[in-house]
Amino acid sequence: MATIKELSLQRKSALTSGHRMCAGCTAPIIVKMITLASPAPVVVGCATGCLEVATTIFPFTAWKSPFIHNAFENAAATISGVETAYLALKKRGKIPARLAGGKEDIKFIAFGGDGGTYDIGFQSLSGAMERGHDMLYVCYDNEAYMNCLSTDSMIMTREGLRKITEVKEGDYVYAFSQETQELVLKECSGVFNNGVKDVYKLETLHHTIKATSNHPFLIVNRCGRGKETKLTWKTLEELKVGDEVIALKNLEGGKSFKFNFKKTKIGDYKVNRLNAINIPEISDPDLMKYLGIYLGDGWTRTEKAEVGFALPEGTDSRRELLQTHSKIFGNSIKVDKSYVYVRSVNLARFIDTLGFGKGARNKTIPSWVFTLPKEEKESFVEGLMLSDGYKCGNSWRYVSASQELLKNLRLLLQTMDTRVGKIHTQTKTKGTHCVYRPLLKDSTYGYVCFSKKTEWNVQKYPSQYKYQNFLIGNKYFATEKITNITLVGKEPTLDLRVEDEHNFIADGIVVHNTGVQRSGATPRGAATTTCPVGTQVIGKIQYRKDLTTIMVAHGIPYVAQASPNNWPDLIRKSEKAFSIKGPKFMNVLMPCNLGWGYLPDQGIEMAKLAVETCYWPLYEVENGKYNVNYIPKEKKPISEFYKTQKRLAHLLKPENKPLLDEIQARVDEAWNGLLKKAESSQVS
């Protein structure tokens, strides 16, 4: 085996820094070690997955060796093509002599996650191994697939509507109680950055959300006539247009908001004159109407101590504003033909702190507005309509240049039991007359339409209504049919873990919290979103596929199982693999702090526990001969490994003891079987 000096000074690993893998991910460690172990240049192929996506974000790449990514299920086939090309070109003398033979031959490595290897990539792997290509296939096994939401999802929290990136552990979020179908508040027990993933847009009549294909949504499962309609979780890729998801329609109660504003005094920075003004301490409908008008037509210039409104003479909006202004603030206003001005340091600073944004393009509705009582929200919307909104038949239409404002307005209206349409966009050319004045340049505006929902007479036609809307009569939730599901592209994603209910409300739709999806490599009993821990079924029902043994059955020259905690073993195995001509397979355990639920700095510790409990034995099979590389001095019980991870810790509950015992028995059986095979290999 190469010495540490050789490894650190003379060899170079194929992966360099600057990639975007999660903090605490053990995949880069494994890749670096394996590529370091090669005495010759390597060419790497990678299946779609964490490793590939986080290391090759165009125009950057973290790979110092030639690298190819093709698709999810064909890393083995792709590398088999590259290896064959090498043979063909070498034969025809097109490869430089230095690489044309002997120890300097290029080494071909294919990396696949357990998804791309155990499941969808299995056929490709099996075919390539059977054909005898001179390549090493490495499976980095983190025992599941991850799922997530796009980072611009808006979450309903106790403190109002928040971007998912602003939600922290310990915050309280609104969730859907699956038992009572009521709105409940639950604690967020973790926020997870899932990296960049393929994101889909799911649209209903009134809501839009972006999520990965494996993110679960709560949908209405109509089981047919005579059978009970149930609510079940289904991943986005299982959903189709027409499925009904659960959406929030009304947020409860709400309290008037207490402002935390301290008035400026004379003598404060740059203040030598103050106009007297009364700043309210708590919100009320009048103030909210005022702020609604402000949001539409107002601006503040704190450096000039000015609050202004673009409200022309003779309009309803100006009249309302002047009335409410004197009622609330009690001081003077300057008016001219098109505008209204208030000169007040305190008012300017007060409004500034409220969070409505600056300038036409980044106006928004701050999260605290979502916590207000219905009456105040309605005044707010009324004020907003007085400014840039207008009535269009039976519904209202609101126009704005700020996409964020429209999005938040839509979500706000959806908590007020109002029917809101999609956000539409239009462009008006320079010179067009628009709301009393001609446009100075081409402008793009968005608008939404909304109207009050009519009450259905539930008593009269109960079963019909129930058929149309499963949650009819529910105070907070309604069902909505999916109208569209489209692939948007790759985006950074996040997810939350929520206690107890394990769901939360993102962009108005009830979604499941993070967990991992089961793969063929997921261990027995593990909690995943596609096989959650419930009262009848506890986690994954099946045992893991023993892929290493399956690869041994292919009769290839070298198969090994390794783990990043024992790096001399991993390096030695890699070196051996590279020295053998023909197909080789290595299964390396890859602890994942995100999916398994442990602290980021514990990755190697996890790997060690897996090995010490004999859950992940370190062994190799060379031409059919078994060799166990590490026998723990003291074999630890499987509970030592399981208890450290959120995905498996439930198995330590007393009521799950029978299952845990079963699992321990299987681990022991496999371990003893392995020892026996090794023994008989020595003898023969």
Added chain:
Amino acid sequence: MANIKALTGNDAASYAMKQINPDVVAAYPITPQTAIVEKFSEYVSNGEVDTEMILVESEHSAMSACVGSCAAGARTMTATSSQGLALMWEIMYIAAGLRLPIVMTIVNRALSAPLNIHCDHSDTMGARDSGWIHLFCENAQEVYDTVIQAVRIAEHPDVQLPVSINMDGFIISHEVENVEVYDDSRVKNFVGEFKPRVSLLDVNKPVTVGPIDLQDFYFEHRRQEAEGMRNGLGVIKEIEAAFNKEFGRSYGVVEGYRLEDAEVAIVGLGSTMGTLRSIIDEARSAGKKAGFLKIRSFRPIPRDEIIAALKNMKAVAVLDRADALNAVCGPLLMDIRSVLYGNLDVPTVNYIYGLGGRDILTADLNMVIDDLLNIVKTKKIKQELTYLGVRE
């Protein structure tokens, strides 16, 4: 002295592949393409080629291996049909997106379900928008010539897109024709050496092939791909001219037959155009002023050539050997109509025929001509879409 061999379409394709002697072939058998793979394997076993052949376990792996091989700088070829093409579909888009000049012969066969092994164009229509250049051939000679040309079209620096050569399953693939083949050395010189843009095997200049693009780059890469497709027309013509100079044959991106003084025209793809030659001649002797327009380059669409060829027509029928199942018409009609719209005001009608290998008879084609002449006379279209040859 011309070297004439009696070859089926499949044999013509594999013979061309033999003379090209690619670096790597990765293929999986499927009726009616099987003979290509089998014949080529014979060449490999007898040492007539020194191609490295990968007998993969599925078409998906075939195209995957082709992508890997081509990215490694090796000239790579393959062949498939129908379900095999459908299975390859995911990777076909990737091959075009990665700008890899892979050359594939598609022996057109109907897509399941229902299961059918006979000819129609639904398989390539499924990969229409994949970014591949699709060339359709009328007979075995054209297949032979086009396979040779395809290598240079794909590898041309202005194109760099994978190319497919399409021939009707069983009709061309399994029927013996006289095919003139050229000397090995002349073909070898014509195709020349593959000069890859990048190679995974150049460890001194490592490249990352197939990275992830976020919203900020994907669009630009697709735009470049579109440009390659646009350049395809000019390049096909350029290679044809060179081929003509060397071997004395060319086909064009479209071929008009007796269109100069025609009143009505039939537009179509594939072997049916061969059948139409004699039918048009017969119609002419009967005084009907008919002609046809054979579309050879289906992707990229030869817009200007189509408009120029049909400019004097009073009625046009488009034959589709596949149904687009859009409740309106077939796929070729969609392309023809969109090309003509705003440029030529001529009534177009659609005939969907031959699905699942249903024979198209001379009587059917004569009826099409008569229908067209009727449209010219009455200035009315009786039926916009006719399913020709089906028992309704």
